[in-house]
Amino acid sequence: MLSPIKIRCIRVLVSGFMRKIEYYNNKNVIFRQLKVARKRLRMSQKELAAKMQTLGINIDQQMISKIEKNMRMVTDYELVCFSKALNVDEKELLEDCYASSLED
Numbered sequence: 868m869l870s871p872i873k874i875r876c877i878r879v880l881v882s883g884f885m886r887k888i889e890y891y892n893n894k895n896v897i898f899r900q901l902k903v904a905r906k907r908l909r910m911s912q913k914e915l916a917a918k919m920q921t922l923g924i925n926i927d928q929q930m931i932s933k934i935e936k937n938m939r940m941v942t943d944y945e946l947v948c949f950s951k952a953l954n955v956d957e958k959e960l961l962e963d964c965y966a967s968s969l970e971d
Contacts, residue, residue: 888940895934895941896964897949902935904953904960918952919945 890896905915912931919926924945933939941949950957958965 894937894939897941897946897960898935898937900960900962901949901953904955905935908953910953915949915952919948922948922951924948 905912910918911928912935913928916926916928916931919931926945930939934941946957946960950960953960
């Protein structure tokens with residue numbers, strides 16, 4: 868069962884074949900904590916991308932940059948691999964999401 872996180876806004880815009888999904892006007896909820904965890908390890912975006920590729924995720928430095936700038940969404944399997952690559956728990960990467968849900 869999922870934890871009772873309140874979701875105030877998920878916007879799905881459909882135009883033609885394009886679908887845009889946002890959560891509180893964010894493309895993803897890990898962008899801040901991903902950057903914090905990466906910098907804590909003194910790892911570059913390029914190094915993180917290389918580590919993700921060894922875990923089977925086709926991602927490059929530009930995609931990491933877009934994620935950290937909140938310009939690209941993150942899939943569930945990418946979240947799991949980011950946590951493995953950075954040696955952190957998934958919940959740590961989702962910290963901002965949990966913190967904002969506690970305010971509601």
